[in-house]
Amino acid sequence: MTMMPRTAEYAVRAAVLLARHYGERRVSADEIATVLGAPRNYLSKTLNALVRSGVLTSMRGPTGGFSLAKTPELISVADVIDVFADAEPAAARCVLEDRPCDSLFPCAAHRRWVTITRIAREPLVATTIGELCGNHRWTNAHIIGPSL
């Protein structure tokens, strides 16, 4: 049992990898699978889901592969994870009783629970794939510049 489903983790790591090559070239599922140490065909399905949800774009044939659909700074970690893991299924259910807690008049426990889950989710929403990547050449190149 884990708090971070493996598929979602594959997705984030693949996105970070693609961010490092954004605007440069496409990366094939084969290469991504090798670098990530993930099963090739399974990852292919995962990447395909990201394409269908608009996070990635793909092209076939030689010179084909995957790339981020937009600049890494505009893709949050939550954008990637949400494709595979429901954001907050627990929030819909009352913490105390066996009923869907009324969202208009939730019980006290429910309010606190929703607050906690929202706060826990916040860093995933606030952080972008670009930040996670750490390679800021496409935004901060002028800052880092020749000093490295």
Place this chain on the structure above:
Amino acid sequence: MTMMPRTAEYAVRAAVLLARHYGERRVSADEIATVLGAPRNYLSKTLNALVRSGVLTSMRGPTGGFSLAKTPELISVADVIDVFADAEPAAARCVLEDRPCDSLFPCAAHRRWVTITRIAREPLVATTIGELCGNHRWTNAHIIGPSL
């Protein structure tokens, strides 16, 4: 796929329920299952795991049942969840490559990733079952007192 395993959610809800009866009476697995709408025997296994990990205490026979091992203010939500869901398995793996990231000299992406997961976990550590419960009679009774 969900970010909050059902078993862990059962555990939290059961703990909150037990907090409402803390110092009052034990609650049977049967009653907890009914209130939570959870399968009885499966919940029994879940509660038993909480007993073995020291979060709950149990007694058999009539007048038996489950109760929190200590006051609800001293039990964090993370204490309950950690019994079932690994806290941070993702943190051990490098975000970029297929290798365990060196904890002494982690890559930049890894550092950011660890930070994110830690921040996401923080509210679970900071919040106690007592706070979630909302019934503060055993600590704040003198504050709330007759004013309600």
Place this chain on the structure above:
DNA sequence: CGGATTCATCATACGGACATGATGAAATCG
């Protein structure tokens, strides 16, 4: 003691996450 109640545990089963291998479809290039 003996019956009733309740936790503890085992055997079994089902569905979905995870994975593997094979096949089909699109794009590039000679």
Place this chain on the structure above:
DNA sequence: CGATTTCATCATGTCCGTATGATGAATCCG
């Protein structure tokens, strides 16, 4: 066009989270 490369998809299988039902063990009470 035909061959190669790569994504897209299907069929199949394994493992674990989840769940069900039955049985054993401990505790209370008459």
